[in-house]
Amino acid sequence: MKKTSLKDIAQQAGVSTALVSYVLNGKEKETRVGEAIAHKIREIAKELNYQPNHLAKSLRSGKTYTIGLIIADISNPFFANIARVVEDEAKKNGYTVIIGSCDEHAEKSWDLLNVLINRQVDGFIIVSCEGSESQVHYLKERNIPFVLLDRHFPEIQTDFVATNNYKASYDAGIHLIQSGYSRIGIMAYKSNMYHMEERVRGYKHALRDNHIEFRDSWLKEVHFESMDSEVKTAIDEILASEQRVDAMIFATYGLAINALKYINELRLKVPSDLAIVSFGQAEVFDLYYCPITYVRQPLEMLGKTSVEFLLEKLKTPDEGMKQILMEAKLIARESSKPKPAALSG
Amino acid sequence: MKKTSLKDIAQQAGVSTALVSYVLNGKEKETRVGEAIAHKIREIAKELNYQPNHLAKSLRSGKTYTIGLIIADISNPFFANIARVVEDEAKKNGYTVIIGSCDEHAEKSWDLLNVLINRQVDGFIIVSCEGSESQVHYLKERNIPFVLLDRHFPEIQTDFVATNNYKASYDAGIHLIQSGYSRIGIMAYKSNMYHMEERVRGYKHALRDNHIEFRDSWLKEVHFESMDSEVKTAIDEILASEQRVDAMIFATYGLAINALKYINELRLKVPSDLAIVSFGQAEVFDLYYCPITYVRQPLEMLGKTSVEFLLEKLKTPDEGMKQILMEAKLIARESSKPKPAALSG
Numbered sequence: 001m002k003k004t005s006l007k008d009i010a011q012q013a014g015v016s017t018a019l020v021s022y023v024l025n026g027k028e029k030e031t032r033v034g035e036a037i038a039h040k041i042r043e044i045a046k047e048l049n050y051q052p053n054h055l056a057k058s059l060r061s062g063k064t065y066t067i068g069l070i071i072a073d074i075s076n077p078f079f080a081n082i083a084r085v086v087e088d089e090a091k092k093n094g095y096t097v098i099i100g101s102c103d104e105h106a107e108k109s110w111d112l113l114n115v116l117i118n119r120q121v122d123g124f125i126i127v128s129c130e131g132s133e134s135q136v137h138y139l140k141e142r143n144i145p146f147v148l149l150d151r152h153f154p155e156i157q158t159d160f161v162a163t164n165n166y167k168a169s170y171d172a173g174i175h176l177i178q179s180g181y182s183r184i185g186i187m188a189y190k191s192n193m194y195h196m197e198e199r200v201r202g203y204k205h206a207l208r209d210n211h212i213e214f215r216d217s218w219l220k221e222v223h224f225e226s227m228d229s230e231v232k233t234a235i236d237e238i239l240a241s242e243q244r245v246d247a248m249i250f251a252t253y254g255l256a257i258n259a260l261k262y263i264n265e266l267r268l269k270v271p272s273d274l275a276i277v278s279f280g281q282a283e284v285f286d287l288y289y290c291p292i293t294y295v296r297q298p299l300e301m302l303g304k305t306s307v308e309f310l311l312e313k314l315k316t317p318d319e320g321m322k323q324i325l326m327e328a329k330l331i332a333r334e335s336s337k338p339k340p341a342a343l344s345g
Numbered sequence: 346m347k348k349t350s351l352k353d354i355a356q357q358a359g360v361s362t363a364l365v366s367y368v369l370n371g372k373e374k375e376t377r378v379g380e381a382i383a384h385k386i387r388e389i390a391k392e393l394n395y396q397p398n399h400l401a402k403s404l405r406s407g408k409t410y411t412i413g414l415i416i417a418d419i420s421n422p423f424f425a426n427i428a429r430v431v432e433d434e435a436k437k438n439g440y441t442v443i444i445g446s447c448d449e450h451a452e453k454s455w456d457l458l459n460v461l462i463n464r465q466v467d468g469f470i471i472v473s474c475e476g477s478e479s480q481v482h483y484l485k486e487r488n489i490p491f492v493l494l495d496r497h498f499p500e501i502q503t504d505f506v507a508t509n510n511y512k513a514s515y516d517a518g519i520h521l522i523q524s525g526y527s528r529i530g531i532m533a534y535k536s537n538m539y540h541m542e543e544r545v546r547g548y549k550h551a552l553r554d555n556h557i558e559f560r561d562s563w564l565k566e567v568h569f570e571s572m573d574s575e576v577k578t579a580i581d582e583i584l585a586s587e588q589r590v591d592a593m594i595f596a597t598y599g600l601a602i603n604a605l606k607y608i609n610e611l612r613l614k615v616p617s618d619l620a621i622v623s624f625g626q627a628e629v630f631d632l633y634y635c636p637i638t639y640v641r642q643p644l645e646m647l648g649k650t651s652v653e654f655l656l657e658k659l660k661t662p663d664e665g666m667k668q669i670l671m672e673a674k675l676i677a678r679e680s681s682k683p684k685p686a687a688l689s690g
Contacts, residue, residue, distance in 0.1 A: 008578070049483075066460055074432075074444070080425040087419075087446060091453070091507070099419070099444040107437070115411055115441045119464040138394075189418045257628050262467060264632070283602050289634040 004048040008043045012044050013037070024050070035344060067097045067310065068116035070109060072151070074101035076297070078253060078280050079127060082150070085303030091238025093311055095122075104224055106131035117144065122314055125149050125306045131192050132220045141305060147322075149306040150297075151195045161306045163297045165198035166205075168328035172249050172277045172295055175330055180339030181247035181275050185218040185238050185258065187231070188251035199251045199279065217241040222255070225327045228336040231258040235266075239274075246275060247336065253280025260288065276335040285333075298326045349393040351561070357389050369395070376645045408565075412442045412655065413461035415454060417496070419446035419471045423598060423625050423644065424472060427495065430648030431470060438656055440467075449569055451476035462489065465658055470494050470651045475538050490658045492667075494651040495642075496540045503666045504658065506651045508642045509542035511550075513673035517594050517622045517640055518551025520675055525684030526592035526620050527557055531582050532576070532604065533596035535566040545623065562586040567600070576603040584619075591620060592681065599624025605633065619678040630678075637679040643671045 006024070011018040015037065023041045032198050049074035063135050067090050071079040079101075087097045096179035098121065100112035106138035116124070128136065136156050139146050169186075176184050186203045188196055200219065220238055222230035238245055250256035256278035260270075270272050270290045278285065279294045309322045351369070355362040360382065366388045375376035387607045398499040412435050424446075432442045443466065445457035454477050461469070468490035473481065481501050484491050496503035514531075521529050536539055545564065552559050565583055567575035583590055593602035605615075614620050615635040622638045623630065630637035654667045 073429075074419070075422070075426050076428045077420070077425070080422070081420050084418075084420045084446065084448070087448070089669055093649060096456050097445070098457075098460065098464075099446070100442070101429065101444070103429070103432070111441050112443075115443065119411075119443075203559070256531075261628075262631055283606075284627075284629040284632050287602070287629050288632050 004045075008048060009041060009044050009050060009109045012014075012048070012080060013041050013260060015041065018239070021044075045074070049107045064120050064122050065095050066119075066121045067095050067307070067308075068119075068121035068124045069097050070103050070112050070124060070126045071099065072104050074099070076095055076254065077282055078297070079150075080327075081129075082299055082303045084087075085300055086149075086307055089304045089307040093307065095307075095311075102129050102132075104129045106135070110135060113139075115190070123147075124129045125308050125310055127151055127195075128153070130191055143311060143317070145317065147306050147309045150302060152323075153193055157321060159309050161302055161309060162195065162198070162326070163302065163328050164325040165195045165201040165328075168295045168297070168330075169199040169202030169249065170206045171202075171330050172326075173203045173226040174210070175332060176247045176249070176275060176315055176336055177210045177212070177274070179208065181336075182212055183218070183243055183245045184212070185220065185245035186249040186251060187220045187222065187234055187238075187255050189255070190221040190223050196251060198210065203249055215241075217243065218245060227258055228252060231255060232262050235262050236257055247271075248274060249308075250276070250278040250280075253278060253282050256280065257282070257284060258293070260284075260292075270335050273335055273338075275337075276331070287303050288335075290335050291333040293333045294325050294331050296329045296331050298328065303328055346608045347394040349390075351392060354386060354389050354395060357393070358386050360386065365390075389503070409467050410440050411464075411466045411467050412440050412652070413466035414442050414444045415443065415457050415461075415471045416446050417467060417474045418451050419444070419448075421599065422627055424495075427472075427644055427648045430651055431494075431647055432627060434649045434652040438652065440652075440656075447474050447477075449474045451480070455480060460482075468492075468655050470655055472496055473498070473538075475536055475618045488662070490655060490662065492651050492658070495647060496538060497668075499539055502666060503599070503655050506647050506654060506669050507540065508647065508673050509670040510540045510673075511547040513546030513624070513640045513642070513675075514544040514594065514596070515551045516547075516673075518548045519555070520638070520677060521592045521594070521620060521622060521681055522551065522555050522557070524620070528563070528588055528590045528683075529557070529592045530563040530565065530590035531592065531594040531596060532565045532579055532583075532600050532643055533565065534600070535568050541596060544594075548594055560586075560588050562588065570643050572599060572603055577607050578599060580604055580607050583613075591684075592616075593619060593621055595621065595623040595625075597626050598623060599643070601625065602627070602629060605629075605637075609620075615680050616682055620682075620684075622675070635680050635681075636678040638678045640678055641674045641676050643673065646671055 006017045006020045010020045018224055019229060020041055023038045024045060069083060069086055071083055072080055083099055090097045102109035102112055106129055109129055113135055117301035127145050127149050133153055136153060148158050148160040150162055152162050157211060186200060186274045204214050220242045223233055270276055281294055281296060285294050351365045353558045356366045365386055369390060414428060414431055416428055418424055428444055435442045447454035447457055451474055458480055470492050472494050473496045478498055481498060481503060493503050493505040493621050495507055531544055531545060549559050566580035567579055584676045595604060602607055616620055624638055624640045626641060630639050
């Protein structure tokens with residue numbers, strides 16, 4: 001990368017590099033540079049399209065006006081869209097966002113963190129992946145400003161902006177029960193992540209509060225990496241069980257999409273054969289023959305607030321933790337419409 | 346950001362900072378450091394979790410093992426997925442990818458380029474947006490290694506990896522004609538970008554080569570920013586025209602999704618009221634009641650090859666241009682199935 005250097009300008013102007021540096025850093029008054037030569041240096045710098053080395057500058061000032069955004073999976077439209085919101089909000093505040101995706105691998109997330117710390121971002125917004133607790137501790141110990149977005153670790157005190165997943169899942173369960181469904185299953189990722197556990201917990205409590213006994217066979221946990229095959233097996237099992245479910249909650253968009261493909265293959269009709277509520281959001285929920293009821297997470301607000309929190313933290317680092325759990329909204333549509341029996345009853 | 350510095354280590358070891366630097370940079374043999382003290386320094390560095398300053402290092406070595414990926418729109422699943430491929434391929438080669446999304450704005454793309462040049466990436470992979478020709482010239486003039494991905498400027502000599510859009514669109518037109526459709530419209534973005542022009546050109550030539558006269562009212566160009574409303578108007582117009590179309594090609598995934606929503610609202614049946622072929626790829630094309638015929642771009646190969654080209658360029662900068670146009674594949678499904686008349690004819 002051949003960039004115009006101070007030396008290049010100095011040579012063309014016939015002056016010392018130090019003099020060029022003084023002029024371009026606005027310090028010509030500290031020296032005895034005449035205005036004519038200062039003007040000449042500035043003109044040559046413009047001609048040669050000189051770019052001040054922000055890098056060296058930022059090493060001194062400690063400010064880069066850059067935010068590092070680490071997301072768990074760029075190919076998940078929820079994260080891609082939230083990244084877009086974060087960018088827009090950051091830009092409004094004069095910040096540029098550089099993004100890394102860790103594809104749900106903690107070790108890749110370490111790489112990205114190191115690369116971006118070394119590139120001197122002012123702070124981080126992070127959608128954590130499983131097993132990345134030590135990274136959060138690392139950032140805390142080093143006083144590197146960060147805000148966790150969408151996912152957080154309840155046992156680690158940090159700033160975070162997330163959805164109230166327990167409540168969202170509870171509401172989804174209540175909605176299905178009120179629509180006349182009583183054998184309700186849930187499919188989630190096999191994960192120790194809190195947001196996933198909360199979704200399962202909320203669902204269970206919705207059943208409990210309505211005196212429906214939860215059956216182990218109604219909970220299907222599949223691995224992210226082998227989702228394609230495991231979703232099929234899980235659907236097969238949940239439909240073959242003695243207490244065959246009449247409705248299902250999908251804890252993520254990816255699970256729902258995979259399941260819908262297989263449900264189509266099986267020629268099951270939604271909702272008469274199986275009612276559905278899903279987390280996440282995607283155009284496919286609108287365009288499916290039977291529009292899918294979903295839990296709308298406050299994507300815009302999550303993204304915007306994470307930027308707001310981080311910028312406040314950069315301004316006043318000692319102001320204390322900022323934590324917020326935002327409410328999701330259930331968007332009820334045909335895939336969970338009341339059972340005919342419930343209508344007449 | 347408080348990181349462990351050489352000075353911290355020096356203080357704890359009771360030696361000079363210079364000595365620590367010599368040892369940690371593997372130059373202890375150049376000095377008269379005993380192995381005992383060298384060992385002590387390394388142990389303290391480990392204890393304090395010292396991270397070598399790659400930034401300062403890379404300023405000397407000129408190597409960061411980082412690729413800057415600038416994509417036109419992160420919320421477009423085609424680009425989000427291609428970013429994922431680029432990351433995976435880069436990782437296999439020991440590179441980390443940092444991503445910026447310019448949201449189809451040339452000026453935002455300038456920002457990102459500057460931020461990432463200043464952060465010393467080794468090179469760029471770029472999905473260009475409209476009006477960014479000067480940025481490409483800028484990179485060329487400065488000998489900054491880059492490869493254009495998916496979109497390129499035919500009037501600027503650069504390395505690129507792209508789809509043969511002309512051929513892809515031509516094939517889509519031929520496919521519809523062979524399926525018995527003869528009044529075929531196309532919806533594209535209003536854009537001077539070459540890939541978009543090529544998609545329109547291919548479609549027109551498919552008509553021409555089959556002696557179908559192209560009508561101006563069959564070509565609808567809408568603006569990216571106001572797509573939501575313009576797509577509706579365009580559909581209204583194309584259906585109201587005297588030569589009402591019986592089939593449509595959508596030049597992008599975003600256009601198709603918007604159009605399908607409106608087509609549903611209008612209660613038009615695909616393909617009997619309107620046959621459809623779309624560019625792009627998305628789960629929704631599988632899950633729509635009538636699976637959508639689409640042009641499958643070689644996403645994996647595009648992403649992988651762009652990394653390959655860039656890494657070769659980094660190794661041997663003077664090897665000359667690498668340019669490749671890859672073929673797309675038409676995936677024929679129900680949305681363009683043969684017209685009943687064509688079947689019997």
